Amino acid sequence: MSRWEPDARERLERAAVELFVEQGFAETTVPQIAERAGLTTRTYFRHFADKREALFGSEDELAPMIAGLMADAPASLSPFDAIAQALNTVASRLQPQYEFMVVRHRVVQADDGLRERELRKRAALAAEITKGFQVRGEDDLTSLVAASLATGIMGLSIERWLNGSGSESLPDLVRHALTAARGLLS
Amino acid sequence: MSRWEPDARERLERAAVELFVEQGFAETTVPQIAERAGLTTRTYFRHFADKREALFGSEDELAPMIAGLMADAPASLSPFDAIAQALNTVASRLQPQYEFMVVRHRVVQADDGLRERELRKRAALAAEITKGFQVRGEDDLTSLVAASLATGIMGLSIERWLNGSGSESLPDLVRHALTAARGLLS
Numbered sequence: 001m002s003r004w005e006p007d008a009r010e011r012l013e014r015a016a017v018e019l020f021v022e023q024g025f026a027e028t029t030v031p032q033i034a035e036r037a038g039l040t041t042r043t044y045f046r047h048f049a050d051k052r053e054a055l056f057g058s059e060d061e062l063a064p065m066i067a068g069l070m071a072d073a074p075a076s077l078s079p080f081d082a083i084a085q086a087l088n089t090v091a092s093r094l095q096p097q098y099e100f101m102v103v104r105h106r107v108v109q110a111d112d113g114l115r116e117r118e119l120r121k122r123a124a125l126a127a128e129i130t131k132g133f134q135v136r137g138e139d140d141l142t143s144l145v146a147a148s149l150a151t152g153i154m155g156l157s158i159e160r161w162l163n164g165s166g167s168e169s170l171p172d173l174v175r176h177a178l179t180a181a182r183g184l185l186s
Numbered sequence: 187m188s189r190w191e192p193d194a195r196e197r198l199e200r201a202a203v204e205l206f207v208e209q210g211f212a213e214t215t216v217p218q219i220a221e222r223a224g225l226t227t228r229t230y231f232r233h234f235a236d237k238r239e240a241l242f243g244s245e246d247e248l249a250p251m252i253a254g255l256m257a258d259a260p261a262s263l264s265p266f267d268a269i270a271q272a273l274n275t276v277a278s279r280l281q282p283q284y285e286f287m288v289v290r291h292r293v294v295q296a297d298d299g300l301r302e303r304e305l306r307k308r309a310a311l312a313a314e315i316t317k318g319f320q321v322r323g324e325d326d327l328t329s330l331v332a333a334s335l336a337t338g339i340m341g342l343s344i345e346r347w348l349n350g351s352g353s354e355s356l357p358d359l360v361r362h363a364l365t366a367a368r369g370l371l372s
Contacts, residue, residue, distance in 0.1 A: 080370040116302030123305060144346075145366040148338035156330050180331040184266050185371050 009047045009057060011037040014100065016054035020107040025051075025114065052117055055104055058097070059121045063128040066090060066150070070132030079138060080185075083150045084178050090154065091170040098166060105162040126151045153177045195233045195243060197223040200286065202240035206293045211237075211300065238303055241290055244283070245307045249314040252276060252336070256318030265324060269336045270364050276340065277356040284352060291348040312337045339363045 015036035019028040030051050034044045048054050069086035077085065094101065108114040126147045133143035157173040164173075201222035205214040216237050220230045234240050255272035263271065280287065294300040312333045319329035343359040350359075 078370065078372055083370075116299075116306055119305035119309060120302055141362060141366045142369065144342050145339070145363055146370055148342050149335065149367065149370065152334035152338045153331065156334050160330075176327060177331055180328045181335065182371065183328070184264075184269075184332055184335060185368050 008037070008039055008043055012039065012044055012047055013054050013057050016051075017100065017104050017107060020055075021103055025107060025111050052114060055108055055114065056117065056121055058094070058101075059118070059125070062090060063125045065093075066125070067128040067132035067135075070129060071135040073136065075136070079133065079136075079142060079146045080149075080178075080182070082133075082136065083146060083153070084175075087150060087154055087157075087174050087178070088171055091157070091174045094158075095170050098161075098170075101158075102162050102166075122151055122155060149181065153181060194223070194225055194229055198225065198230055198233055199240050199243050202237075203286065203290050203293060206241075207289055211293060211297050238300060241294055241300060242303065242307055244280070244287075245304070245311070248276060249311045251279075252311070253314040253318035253321075256315060257321040259322065261322070265319065265322075265328060265332045266364075266368075268319075268322065269332060269339070270361075273336060273340055273343075273360045273364070274357055277343070277360045280344075281356050284347075284356075287344075288348050288352075308337055308341060335367065339367060 012033060016028070016033045019032055019036055028051070030044050031041050033051070033054065034041045037044075044054075048057070053060075066086050069089055070082055073082040073085055108118050129147035129150050130143045133146050134140065138146065153174065157170060157177050160173050161168070161170045198219060202214070202219045205218055205222055214237070216230050217227050219237070219240065220227045223230075230240075234243070239246075252272050255275055256268055259268040259271055294304050315333035315336050316329045319332050320326065324332065339360065343356060343363045346359050347354070347356045
């Protein structure tokens with residue numbers, strides 16, 4: 001087995017979700033996940049701190065991505081439009097992972113500890129996005145409020161996407177939620 | 187000891203927070219809390235399901251209060267103004283509890299399990315507020331987005347209130363955050 005596994009992280013995530021669905025989260029061990037992915041336990045722990053983290057790999061990547069998108073958005077955009085642009089990019093990135101995300105969501109929702117960790121991750125995400133707005137030169141309060149709006153819109157759109165029939169794409173759902181938010185604020 | 191203790195709930199909450207600060211959350215037992223409050227363990231469990239819940243009594247009261255405020259707000263108010271009015275009422279209700287809330291916040295932040303439970307409570311709060319907007323006749327998406335905005339604004343304002351010097355009142359902080367939210371569009 002090569003020390004370099006460019007797609008190791010994704011293979012481990014998929015193996016973990018498969019096993020959690022087949023035999024339950026509590027009953028699954030890290031060695032089983034590694035074996036299913038054709039990798040070693042050691043490789044697993046190079047990518048994830050513990051068994052739960054395999055479920056949160058994509059969310060961990062979201063935080064720096066969104067923060068970067070905020071910081072890089074043209075200064076001429078209003079904070080709201082910067083949010084809209086960043087969320088659209090993230091939504092397009094997530095859209096192809098629909099089936100994986102549905103199953104992952106089911107696993108997370110079925111376990112109290114996992115649901116709580118998901119909520120904590122979202123709080124950490126809001127902190128990252130706040131920093132992104134501060135880098136754009138927004139004052140602290142505007143940055144906090146903008147980050148709260150962005151994570152709120154993203155969170156509820158993902159929820160609708162994963163609980164729906166899949167007929168509406170995530171970018172569309174995000175766009176509709178942003179339109180509703182605009183309506184509320186104006 | 188009387189079976190009827192009109193302020194039993196509040197006494198138990200204060201006793202719990204005192205003991206958590208003095209000797210730590212893990213080291214405190216329900217019988218100790220009840221004793222400090224001058225009540226029985228049985229009375230404790232009439233009010234709270236477990237040791238953690240003593241910290242979340244006020245949040246549990248917020249959900250039906252805000253949902254009721256939304257549902258009762260004059261139909262002529264825009265959703266945003268209904269949010270502003272409800273949050274102002276809640277903020278004024280919380281303001282006199284500042285010292286208690288600061289200590290409670292410190293206890294919650296120091297414990298992973300408690301922080302996670304707090305985040306879950308806020309998610310449940312958003313669901314209640316969504317219902318409040320639906321009762322007002324808003325469509326489902328607008329209700330979801332409005333609830334997300336309301337809980338976001340309230341959450342970040344409480345955070346600033348409790349982490350600040352106490353010189354700014356919660357109603358003022360909420361008002362400023364609402365103004366910042368409106369300003370995101372420009």
